[in-house]
Amino acid sequence: MTFEFFDVTVLRRELLSPSAVRIVFGGSSLAAFAGGGRDQRFKLFLPQPHQGAAVVPRGEDWYPRWRAADPATRAVMRTYTVREQRDGEFDVDFAVHDTVSAGPASSWARHARPGDRAVVLGPTLADNGGVDFRPLPDTDWVLLTGDETAVPALAGILSWVGTSMPVRAWIEVHDAADVRDLPRAAGVELTWLVGGGVLDAVRAADLPGGTPYAWVAGESAVVRSVRRHLVAERGVERHRVMFTGYWRRGATEDDLLAESP
Incomplete structure (x- = not known):
């Protein structure tokens, strides 16, 4: 499979600007996470505010099962970009908003602390469909x-x-x-x-x-x-x-x- 689920935890949190927060995720299985660089995207699953862990169906049919699940219980799913990847960890930069207009992912990132858990669906091959920036050979x-x-x-x-x-x-x-x-x-x-x-x-x-x-x-x-x-x-x-x-x-x-x- 080109994409697999990875259980991750927050290692560090860094405020980059008034509107951006960097979360560093780590996990024992991330050696198999093979980001392709550039604009590599992945799916991030976050727990609901009343949960300690994200509820995510696994397997090839995960998406229809996730859609059919109770929105109040199933994990919040968002698409993000890998900012940088290192051995066993990677960075995600979140655009955060004021507390009035903030969505669930923005609110989560604003309050995330080391040890908080999440799930990602990420690539296991560097050449994967989550990379869109592909200049043609004759690009000047x-x-x-x-x-x-x-x-x-x-x-x-x-x-x-x-x-x-x-x-x-x-x-x-x-x-x-x-x-x-x-x-x-x-x-x-x-x-x-x-x-x-x-x-x-x-x-x-x-x-x-x-x-x-x-x-x-x-x-x-x-x-x-x-x-x-x-x-x-x-x-x-x-x-x-x-x-x-x-x-x-x-x-x-x-x-x-x-x-x-």
């Missing part, structure tokens, strides 16, 4: 856009690209205090946009010549707008734009799951 340069939710993936991508090709990147944040140091090799031009405006920034940019590969992530409507601009106005071929809506304004991940077949 890379374009990246995202918001706070995409920062961990963008950091992984920037580390992976290194000096192999030029990068133009734009990241939206709500507050200047959320600007962070990210891997920035020679050839990387990274612009932080406080308060939004990624579409306007890309539209106004003097982009390099040659063949691009674009990775666009963040809020769904913004992602669609940036992709539309690149394809319709910039003439970038559709198959050279990888786009992912990490979230949708006004909807939780539970809402999106409920809409899926």
Whole structure:
């Protein structure tokens, strides 16, 4: 199997910015967790507030069984990115919100402490379907856009690209205090946009010549707008734009799951 369940515990917690918390997970079985780097995603299962451990069905039919379970009892499921992986542990950066608008995962991360338990469904092969950033062989340069939710993936991508090709990147944040140091090799031009405006920034940019590969992530409507601009106005071929809506304004991940077949 390409993906398996792993029982993990919180080892450490670090406040990265007013809107971001890093949780370091560890587990005895994580030697088999083979992240592919870049924007490697996985499923994270968290216990309900009244539980000490996440209730997750195991096996190949886990998803229909999880969906059929009582929402008040089954584990909270969210999709996250591996920020960095080491022997027996890996980092996950959570975007946390104020206590009024915080969802269950954000609230959990805000209060997580060493020893807290969770379950992850992660890859056992480095080349797996949870990695989306895959520039084509003839790529001359890379374009990246995202918001706070995409920062961990963008950091992984920037580390992976290194000096192999030029990068133009734009990241939206709500507050200047959320600007962070990210891997920035020679050839990387990274612009932080406080308060939004990624579409306007890309539209106004003097982009390099040659063949691009674009990775666009963040809020769904913004992602669609940036992709539309690149394809319709910039003439970038559709198959050279990888786009992912990490979230949708006004909807939780539970809402999106409920809409899926």
